[in-house]
Amino acid sequence: MSEDIFRQLQKRLDRYSMGFPETKSGIELKILKYLFSEDDAEMFLSLSHELESPESVSSRFSRPPEEVAALLDDMAERGLLFRQKKGGAVRYAAIPFVHGLFEFQVKNIEREFSEMVQQYFEEGFHRAIENGAEYFLRTVPVHESVKTGYNVAAYEDAVEILRGKDKIVVTDCICRKSMKIIDRSCDKPLEACFMFGSMGQYYLDRKMGRKVDVDEAKEILLKCHEAGLVTQPATAQNPGGMCNCCGDCCGVMRALNRHPKPAEIVFSNHYAVVDTGLCTGCETCIDRCQMEAVTLSEGVCEISLDRCIGCGLCVTTCPAGALELVTKPEEEYRTPPENTSEQMMLMAQKRGLV
Known part of the structure; x- marks a missing residue:
């Protein structure tokens, strides 16, 4: 029973974002069993990526609404779900492995989990990244980098992206933090990733980051640039987050480095x-x-x-x-999808899921 439900969970996660593919060693199941109980897995499988109230979830889950609400909130506190609090209402949604389950462990990540994740990246997930990187993260410069005289759209400028956000939360890079725990980290800045809007609020609610204003966010961004980190927001004109990545620790960057022509699979x-x-x-x-x-x-x-x-x-x-x-010339220039929903749909289309 337990093996079946965790395999079901793996297959569900494999349909989200860049996926969560099966490996020969089965390390992906060990990761899921580390994070989820059987009750957690059953609850996750009853959800979709669309936000829902506990009452809506309980209508198809054989438990009282108050019990469902308590379990959903507990799972959200452990980084197994996304939770949105808005206008007095609380809603929940299933999440991918990245960005999601992996990143949401940033506050409490431990060596055992880090070792399993790194093994998984090596055995299988790097292939998923290569196949889905285009619509996951895109590369943008800070505005000082671009040749004078070029008209750069706001969504193509890291500083302008920050200026367009009402809520900015900075958090530790989960990739470098994970590698640091297993003594494989580089010396690049740790507090380097930004979350915006409702995602930023979730990070604040769980004390996974701190709120900063635009000026401090810009200072952090420029320090990251000076340290040699690549700025990568989500592939959307209105991204929910923006990472600053290194080739030593970042799963996406490491996978790109394996590719003979990374420029072909990066949205830039x-x-x-x-x-x-x-x-x-x-x-x-x-x-x-x-x-x-x-x-x-x-x-x-x-x-x-x-x-x-x-x-x-x-x-x-x-x-x-x-x-x-x-x-790039006009015939090669690409406009990113407008928002996260369009981003996820394009990623699913590319993977042949819709």
Whole structure:
């Protein structure tokens, strides 16, 4: 019975976001059994990704409404569901493995869970990331990176995204925190990820982050950029969150690095170009690049457009001013979906689920 319900849970999660694929070792079931009891799994399977009240859930769940409400709230407090409190009403929804179950453990993550997750990333989840990265996160520059004179849309500028948000919550990067617990972390900033709107409020409710104003958020963003982190909001014009990722710890970035042509699977509208006449061959850009897109050839840097994801990290630290970030031509330019709902639908379509 227990094995069956956890396999059902795995299959349900595999339909959300980038999925939660099965592995030969079965490590995905160990992760689920670590997080969920059988009662939790049964409750999760009764939910959808649409927000619902406890009364609505109890109508198809063989328990009294007050008992269902208590279990839903308990699961939300353990990061097994999303909870929205709005206008005196409380509603709940099922969540993906990412962004969801994994990230929602940021407050209480332990070594055993971190080790299992890293094993899972290595055995199977990196393939799911490669298949779904395009509509999960996109790469945007901070506005100082883009070539002067280019008209950049607000949703293509990390600072403008922050300025457009009423509620900004900063939280620790779950990827770096997870790697730190198992002694594999880099030295990049830990407090580096932003959550907005109702997702930000959920993080506040569970004390997983702290509220910041736009000015402090911008300071954090620029520190992340200076430290060599790639800014990646969700692939939507109005994203619910924005990460600052490194190639050492971030599951998405690590999966992209395995791909021979990461530029093909990343949603990005920019790429770097080099003025070979100005380049001094100092190799600063090689150290900054998270995608190994920059190499040295005959004393000057050379950029692989198959690997450049348009983050701008190389541009702002080039001492010779030899690098620029430019917008892709109109025929290659892509407009991200408007909101999270459209983002999830496009991801599902790409995976053949709808």
